[in-house]
Amino acid sequence: MKTRARFSSLGFVVAAAGSAIGLGNIWKFPYITYANDGGSFVIVYLIAIALIGLPIMLAEILVGRRTQQSPVTAFLHFAKDVPGGKVWSGVGYLGVATGLVILSYYAVVAGWTVYYFGKCLSWSFGGFSDEIAANLGSDFGAFLGNGPVQILFHGLFMAVTVGVVASGIKGGIERVTKLLMPILMTILLLLCIVSVFSPGFGEAIRFLFHVGPIHTEAILEAVGHAFFTLSLGMGALITYGSYLGKEQSIPRDAFLITLLDTVIALMACVVMFSIIFAVPAAERAGTFTKSATILFTTLPRMFYDLPGGVIIAPVFYLLVAFAALTSTISLLEVVASFFIDKLGWGRKKAALVAGSTIFGFGVLAALSLGANSALTNWAPFGQRDAGVFGVLDYFASNWMLPVGGLMTALFVGWVLDAKLTRAELEEGHGAFKFFGLWRFLLRFVCPVAICWIIVAVIGGRAFN
Ligand code: PFF
Numbered sequence: 024m025k026t027r028a029r030f031s032s033l034g035f036v037v038a039a040a041g042s043a044i045g046l047g048n049i050w051k052f053p054y055i056t057y058a059n060d061g062g063s064f065v066i067v068y069l070i071a072i073a074l075i076g077l078p079i080m081l082a083e084i085l086v087g088r089r090t091q092q093s094p095v096t097a098f099l100h101f102a103k104d105v106p107g108g109k110v111w112s113g114v115g116y117l118g119v120a121t122g123l124v125i126l127s128y129y130a131v132v133a134g135w136t137v138y139y140f141g142k143c144l145s146w147s148f149g150g151f152s153d154e155i156a157a158n159l160g161s162d163f164g165a166f167l168g169n170g171p172v173q174i175l176f177h178g179l180f181m182a183v184t185v186g187v188v189a190s191g192i193k194g195g196i197e198r199v200t201k202l203l204m205p206i207l208m209t210i211l212l213l214l215c216i217v218s219v220f221s222p223g224f225g226e227a228i229r230f231l232f233h234v235g236p237i238h239t240e241a242i243l244e245a246v247g248h249a250f251f252t253l254s255l256g257m258g259a260l261i262t263y264g265s266y267l268g269k270e271q272s273i274p275r276d277a278f279l280i281t282l283l284d285t286v287i288a289l290m291a292c293v294v295m296f297s298i299i300f301a302v303p304a305a306e307r308a309g310t311f312t313k314s315a316t317i318l319f320t321t322l323p324r325m326f327y328d329l330p331g332g333v334i335i336a337p338v339f340y341l342l343v344a345f346a347a348l349t350s351t352i353s354l355l356e357v358v359a360s361f362f363i364d365k366l367g368w369g370r371k372k373a374a375l376v377a378g379s380t381i382f383g384f385g386v387l388a389a390l391s392l393g394a395n396s397a398l399t400n401w402a403p404f405g406q407r408d409a410g411v412f413g414v415l416d417y418f419a420s421n422w423m424l425p426v427g428g429l430m431t432a433l434f435v436g437w438v439l440d441a442k443l444t445r446a447e448l449e450e451g452h453g454a455f456k457f458f459g460l461w462r463f464l465l466r467f468v469c470p471v472a473i474c475w476i477i478v479a480v481i482g483g484r485a486f487n
Pocket residue numbers: 042043044045046047048125251252253254255257259350351353354
């Protein structure tokens with residue numbers, strides 16, 4: 024029998040942190056924090072990460088390492104010993120489908136970061152005029168509506184992702200994440216240091232940590248984002264956990280991954296808000312919208328207003344592209360490892376077939392931003408989530424991730440034997456002091472919180 028590939032000791036933490044740290048941290052978290060008025064939202068988010076995210080992360084890694092299998096075959100591994108048997112493999116299939124859906128539109132946005140990296144390079148060398156600044160919004164709209172360009176950058180990003188996954192766990196995923204993650208952290212740290220000198224820094228910190236009223240909506244959004252940002256609910260960490268050695272401590276690694284993800288999200292907020300708050304309030308109100316596209320429509324102008332902006336701007340988009348790549352790799356690995364573990368395919372073929380299929384779906388998403396009117400106007404869930412892009416995002420964030428997370432929590436908390444879960448968490452770690460607390464959170468707190476989200480979604484709430 025072939026022995027399973029293994030991450031080296033630090034390789035797992037770096038790769039899993041790479042999966043967690045992505046567009047969700049640098050793009051989505053700052054704008055939902057801004058939209059929810061900072062402060063209290065951040066506190067609620069931190070609580071959601073600790074009480075819901077971390078316990079489910081432990082559960083996913085545990086299942087992966089125990090079975091040494093990716094999600095579908097991992098759940099099948101337990102089939103003969105648990106009530107429900109093979110039915111639980113449905114959770115694995117859901118994970119594979121979720122990976123496919125998320126990567127289809129995630130790689131489109133990732134492509135934008137590469138495009139804007141190139142744009143910034145040209146602005147930095149060729150000059151960033153007032154006219155360019157005035158047209159950022161309309162240029163972004165035109166870019167979205169340009170089908171061939173959207174497909175090109177989406178395809179480029181998918182090709183690189185396929186290349187990395189096809190090169191294997193150690194030679195591909197571990198090597199690339201070990202190279203990119205330190206660069207990403209260094210860039211972000213430098214940007215943070217630059218932010219300290221920005222006139223907006225003080226207000227940014229105040230905004231981020233002030234305590235104000237909190238709305239139910241914000242709590243729901245924080246819990247929903249906890250899943251997305253930690254790559255939970257679709258078996259990405261089951262998959263990565265299946266390449267983890269028995270001598271490694273799961274509790275320690277999960278804690279480190281969660282900590283890194285959270286610190287990076289907060290650092291991204293400091294950088295973004297320092298830039299945003301450097302603009303006088305009156306001006307800001309008119310130009311800075313709460314919309315998700317500020318990264319491309321507003322931020323470039325703010326960058327070029329800063330001293331050193333010609334360097335900061337391209338470096339920033341490079342950072343976002345790197346962060347996205349270490350996440351797209353893990354999304355593709357979930358789908359590819361299904362073909363490898365369940366169907367016995369070779370890695371290269373699996374990566375190529377999975378990547379091409381996802382590229383195909385992504386083309387539909389890429390053309391639904393204005394290029395094709397039928398795809399753009401398709402709205403099975405209402406106008407708010409119109410277009411293939413919006414529909415995929417709505418479906419993945421609102422249904423697929425929460426349901427996947429709920430099922431994983433129920434399976435590990437209620438179906439798997441406590442002796443087994445304890446043994447796995449203690450292997451390579453020693454006595455796990457928080458086992459009782461972890462199991463309580465997984466059995467009661469996580470399911471209740473997730474059901475609350477699902478009920479809210481049924482009631483018409485949408486998180487994306
Ligand atoms: N955690 C990633 C982010 O915050 O951008 C997104 C993601 C990656 C979600 C991998 C799910 C996943 F399996």
